[in-house]
Amino acid sequence: MPPRKRSQADDPGPAKKRATRSGTRSETTSAKSGACVAEAKATEVSKEAEEEAKEAVQGSKNEAQTKSKKQAKQAKRATQAKLGEPTTEHAKDPEDAKPLKQPKLATSATTTQEAPTPGRRFWLMKAEPETRIEKGKDVKFSIDDLASRTEPEGWDGIRNYGARNNLRSMKEGELAFFYHSNCKFPGIVGIMAIVKEASIDTTAFDPKEPYYDPKSDPLNPKWYLVHVKFVEKFNRTVGLHELKKYAGKELADMPLLKQGRLSVSEVPEGCWDFVIGLAKKPAEEI
DNA sequence: GCCAACGTTGGC
DNA sequence: GCCAACGTTGGC
Numbered sequence: 036m037p038p039r040k041r042s043q044a045d046d047p048g049p050a051k052k053r054a055t056r057s058g059t060r061s062e063t064t065s066a067k068s069g070a071c072v073a074e075a076k077a078t079e080v081s082k083e084a085e086e087e088a089k090e091a092v093q094g095s096k097n098e099a100q101t102k103s104k105k106q107a108k109q110a111k112r113a114t115q116a117k118l119g120e121p122t123t124e125h126a127k128d129p130e131d132a133k134p135l136k137q138p139k140l141a142t143s144a145t146t147t148q149e150a151p152t153p154g155r156r157f158w159l160m161k162a163e164p165e166t167r168i169e170k171g172k173d174v175k176f177s178i179d180d181l182a183s184r185t186e187p188e189g190w191d192g193i194r195n196y197g198a199r200n201n202l203r204s205m206k207e208g209e210l211a212f213f214y215h216s217n218c219k220f221p222g223i224v225g226i227m228a229i230v231k232e233a234s235i236d237t238t239a240f241d242p243k244e245p246y247y248d249p250k251s252d253p254l255n256p257k258w259y260l261v262h263v264k265f266v267e268k269f270n271r272t273v274g275l276h277e278l279k280k281y282a283g284k285e286l287a288d289m290p291l292l293k294q295g296r297l298s299v300s301e302v303p304e305g306c307w308d309f310v311i312g313l314a315k316k317p318a319e320e321i
Numbered sequence: 322g323c324c325a326a327c328g329t330t331g332g333c
Numbered sequence: 334g335c336c337a338a339c340g341t342t343g344g345c
Contacts, residue, residue: 296342
């Protein structure tokens with residue numbers, strides 16, 4: 036599905052093609068015993084971590100004293116890497132499993148009444164629509180593939196902290212652009228909806244998976260996915276080249292254009308609306 | 322296939 | 334904790 040590493044390995048391992056994506060590998064996929072157990076365990080663990088995190092927040096005073104150094108460190112790193120949780124936070128750090136605290140409240144709704152309802156945010160997620168074999172499996176995933184699904188699709192394979200953090204702050208009901216990358220005509224091709232919030236991406240634990248991460252540990256999961264469903268395919272692709280025309284203007288704040296490599300990024304509401312406008316433009320006006 | 326930009330790793 | 338070397342993304 037989403038883009039990833041290019042190991043040239045190509046070992047023609049067996050592989051029920053599409054295993055990765057065909058999945059909807061949510062907890063309902065009770066078939067795979069091993070992975071499932073792992074997931075269950077991992078879930079527990081992450082719950083614990085969640086509890087810890089909560090406690091940490093509640094007892095923030097004490098915590099501030101005991102952990103302030105650590106936090107300072109993290110903050111610094113985060114700044115350095117500018118992508119959120121970076122480099123060293125690996126397996127060791129239990130904070131890694133910390134789930135979605137309050138994402139920064141969204142722009143517009145920040146000011147509105149009842150605090151606990153952050154505004155809806157918008158996203159952009161990349162996938163490769165053209166065949167590419169990774170560890171014997173085709174990682175291709177296009178908007179047409181998504182459209183053909185009858186069940187929510189687990190957006191797995193995200194192996195970048197910045198992207199992951201974005202995944203983890205997605206809320207059910209939010210919308211995302213589907214972006215075709217690493218292909219002839221890269222660009223935004225349609226819209227999907229988040230139908231299930233972050234859960235553990237168990238493909239990280241399976242050596243046969245294209246996006247296996249030997250450093251991830253079911254007991255302290257690093258990688259997450261969300262489930263999405265198809266909403267709409269645009270009549271035309273809003274190409275990257277076209278988007279770039281507005282990079283200094285209407286789309287100045289579009290992370291896609293500033294940090295091209297992030298496979299899951301946020302789209303400011305204004306940019307969202309603007310892109311929709313582009314997508315609906317009659318051909319003559321393009 | 323090239324390569325710029327950026328992320329990650331590991332030595333010190 | 335810095336930073337050089339290495340790896341990956343993804344447009345072209």
